[in-house]
Amino acid sequence: MNTNKTYAERAARHPNACAKQLFELMERKKTNLSVAADVTTKKELLAVADAVGPFVCVLKTHIDIVEDFDQDLVDQLVALSKKHDFLIFEDRKFADIGNTVKHQYGKGIYKIASWSHITNAHTVPGEGIISGLREVGLPLGRGIILLAEMSTKGALTQGAYTTESVAMARRNQDFVFGFIAQHKMNESDDEDFVVMAPGVGLDVVGDSLGQQYRTPHQVILESGCDVIIVGRGIYGKPDEIEAQATRYREAGWNAYLERVRQHQ
Amino acid sequence: MNTNKTYAERAARHPNACAKQLFELMERKKTNLSVAADVTTKKELLAVADAVGPFVCVLKTHIDIVEDFDQDLVDQLVALSKKHDFLIFEDRKFADIGNTVKHQYGKGIYKIASWSHITNAHTVPGEGIISGLREVGLPLGRGIILLAEMSTKGALTQGAYTTESVAMARRNQDFVFGFIAQHKMNESDDEDFVVMAPGVGLDVVGDSLGQQYRTPHQVILESGCDVIIVGRGIYGKPDEIEAQATRYREAGWNAYLERVRQHQ
Numbered sequence: 469m470n471t472n473k474t475y476a477e478r479a480a481r482h483p484n485a486c487a488k489q490l491f492e493l494m495e496r497k498k499t500n501l502s503v504a505a506d507v508t509t510k511k512e513l514l515a516v517a518d519a520v521g522p523f524v525c526v527l528k529t530h531i532d533i534v535e536d537f538d539q540d541l542v543d544q545l546v547a548l549s550k551k552h553d554f555l556i557f558e559d560r561k562f563a564d565i566g567n568t569v570k571h572q573y574g575k576g577i578y579k580i581a582s583w584s585h586i587t588n589a590h591t592v593p594g595e596g597i598i599s600g601l602r603e604v605g606l607p608l609g610r611g612i613i614l615l616a617e618m619s620t621k622g623a624l625t626q627g628a629y630t631t632e633s634v635a636m637a638r639r640n641q642d643f644v645f646g647f648i649a650q651h652k653m654n655e656s657d658d659e660d661f662v663v664m665a666p667g668v669g670l671d672v673v674g675d676s677l678g679q680q681y682r683t684p685h686q687v688i689l690e691s692g693c694d695v696i697i698v699g700r701g702i703y704g705k706p707d708e709i710e711a712q713a714t715r716y717r718e719a720g721w722n723a724y725l726e727r728v729r730q731h732q
Numbered sequence: 733m734n735t736n737k738t739y740a741e742r743a744a745r746h747p748n749a750c751a752k753q754l755f756e757l758m759e760r761k762k763t764n765l766s767v768a769a770d771v772t773t774k775k776e777l778l779a780v781a782d783a784v785g786p787f788v789c790v791l792k793t794h795i796d797i798v799e800d801f802d803q804d805l806v807d808q809l810v811a812l813s814k815k816h817d818f819l820i821f822e823d824r825k826f827a828d829i830g831n832t833v834k835h836q837y838g839k840g841i842y843k844i845a846s847w848s849h850i851t852n853a854h855t856v857p858g859e860g861i862i863s864g865l866r867e868v869g870l871p872l873g874r875g876i877i878l879l880a881e882m883s884t885k886g887a888l889t890q891g892a893y894t895t896e897s898v899a900m901a902r903r904n905q906d907f908v909f910g911f912i913a914q915h916k917m918n919e920s921d922d923e924d925f926v927v928m929a930p931g932v933g934l935d936v937v938g939d940s941l942g943q944q945y946r947t948p949h950q951v952i953l954e955s956g957c958d959v960i961i962v963g964r965g966i967y968g969k970p971d972e973i974e975a976q977a978t979r980y981r982e983a984g985w986n987a988y989l990e991r992v993r994q995h996q
Contacts, residue, residue: 506832508839530828532796532842533835563827563854564794565884568770571797575772577841578796590827592856592879592893594886615856620829622858624896629856629888636886 470660471652471692472731475500475724478660486585486611487645487662490555494525494695497553500688500724501717502526502664504559504699508533510541516703517545521552523713526586526664528557528697531578542583549585557664558584561615565593566600574604581605588613588648591633598636602643617649619667619680637661650682652692665693669701670719684716688723689730696720734924735916735956736995739764739988742924750849750875751909751926754819758789758959761817764952764988765981766790766928768823768963772797774805780967781809785816787977790850790928792821792961795842806847813849821928822848825879829857830864838868845869852877852912855897862900866907881913883931883944901925914946916956929957933965934983948980952987953994960984 470478479491494500503520505527507513513534517527527549531537549556558580562569569589574581581587581604589597591614601612616633617625625633634653637644646662647653653661665688669681687693696719702712734742743755758764767784769791771777777798781791791813795801813820822844826833833853838845845851845868853861855878865876880897881889889897898917901908910926911917917925929952933945951957960983966976 506835508835530832530835532840533832534841535839537841559828561827563825563856564823565882568794568797571770571772571794575799576796577798577801590854590856592827592854592888593882594884594888596884596886618829618857620858620860622860622896622900624856624858624893627892629893632886632888 469654469657469731471654471694472727474728475694482645482660484611484641484645485609487660489585490525490662493553493555497525498721499523499525499717500695500720501713502528502557502695502697503702503713504528504666504697505703506530506533506699508535510534510536510538513541514544514548516709517548518552519709520702520713521548521554523717524554526555526557526695528559529584531558531580532560537577546583555585556583557586557588560587562587562589562597562601563592564597566596568600569597570600570604573601581608581610584610586611586613588615590615591629591636595636595639598640598644602640606643611645612643613646613648613662613664614644616647616653617651619650619665619682621680646694649693650687650691662695663693664695664697665691666697668696668698668716670716671701684719685723688720689727692727733918733921733995735918735958736991738992739958746909746924748875748905748909749873751924753849754789754926757817757819761789762985763787763789763981764959764984765977766792766821766959766961767966767977768792768930768961769967770794770797770963772799774798774800774802777805778808778812780973781812782816783973784966784977785812785818787981788818790819790821790959792823793848795822795844796824801841810847819849820847821850821852824851826851826853826861826865827856828861830860832864833861834864834868837865845872845874848874850875850877852879854879855893855900859900859903862904862908866904870907875909876907877910877912877926877928878908880911880917881915883914883929883946885944910958913957914951914955926959927957928959928961929955930961932960932962934980935965948983949987952984953991956991
């Protein structure tokens with residue numbers, strides 16, 4: 469089972485360029501931490517990116533909540549991703565028909581495909597969404613992950629929905645390299661999906677709008693996810709960013725080391 | 733069954749301000765036609781809005797595919813909606829957790845809630861998505877519709893997914909007034925959801941990215957939908973816009989009149 473191998477071993481064998489790049493980076497920086505930068509100004513987003521940059525493998529953005537977005541923000545984000553060696557993951561959650569997402573991904577004000585290494589899509593519109601995104605992203609060396617499970621209360625990503633989503637990913641492994649999910653999705657030795665888990669926290673249980681949290685230990689060791697996504701737990705208090713990023717990075721990495729150790 | 737009453741009767745009794753406004757407008761202009769303006773420049777979007785304006789009840793936009801979006805585009809769209817008497821429906825297909833969609837709806841570059849009378853949301857993240865959007869939209873008199881069914885091949889909006897989506901709408905009728913769907917959703921006399929049907933065409937069967945089409949007769953008369961959404965079939969050929977808009981408006985309105993007649 470690829471889930472239980474080292475990130476380096478998985479990088480060496482992975483057929484998807486984007487996944488390979490990610491696993492190599494994780495091994496090189498010794499981190500499986502992703503920070504979700506849910507801030508609404510350019511200044512804050514760049515500050516968070518620069519502060520957490522040394523600790524993360526992936527910076528997750530919501531570019532469309534930034535009030536003063538401009539092209540310079542993108543240029544600076546890309547520069548920070550090179551400076552600190554992380555990938556950018558625009559958490560767009562595409563959810564439209566193929567012909568529309570093609571435009572949303574490649575065009576408009578944001579031109580997401582031009583700067584975001586990874587993005588994601590819901591499977592609810594059917595497989596056409598993957599075909600539409602692929603037309604734009606694959607020539608640029610991008611990859612996408614699918615939302616097979618959500619961590620919110622009452623999410624409809626269950627049963628047949630999840631099964632179908634995984635089947636879509638299996639049929640599109642040239643472009644789809646993983647999932648947003650709460651547990652590992654690999655079922656056979658010939659597949660190696662990267663699972664990124666949102667809703668990770670060490671100190672909180674939930675918020676008032678339905679989000680529910682689990683610990684790095686739970687998501688990496690018990691559930692077999694590969695990347696932990698943490699939000700305000702890390703940058704909520706500006707003077708604690710470095711300490712919290714270190715804390716989460718260690719929690720995630722130790723859980724991963726323990727997983728590898730248990731399966732050697 | 734409210735579905736089979738006139739739009740005027742439904743306007744008179746509807747508890748939701750946004751739905752009431754829509755039904756009144758439909759009756760006043762004698763149209764159940766919505767045009768999906770899937771164009772990528774400000775100039776084209778304004779041209780389509782001005783040309784189809786007299787014929788539609790709702791102009792459906794994808795603001796995030798417009799390459800040269802600016803605040804002036806919004807100002808001009810709002811002016812056209814007043815000039816021609818139509819509502820704007822930003823087809824954003826929100827699909828994130830409550831705390832994120834709140835920002836995506838009210839903030840960022842687009843500030844969708846400030847100008848779009850109607851928007852829509854997927855139910856896949858669970859009911860928190862409605863709570864998040866409501867916090868922003870309800871104070872502004874906005875309403876949302878949910879995606880209970882999609883017209884694309886292999887869409888996962890079926891079975892329990894659709895049932896759960898309708899249940900969420902029933903529990904949130906102060907803010908949710910309808911659906912994007914392929915058939916009527918009303919089951920009892922005390923509910924009156926507006927159903928807007930995409931994928932409507934008189935001349936085409938499908939595209940290469942999974943979209944499938946049905947006629948106004950099928951969606952209004954046979955399936956009990958309320959608004960037909962038509963795209964390039966209307967504005968694909970610039971010199972035929974008026975003729976095609978007239979044709980679809982008549983097809984949709986006649987199907988509606990026939991439905992009312994059959995149930996008198």
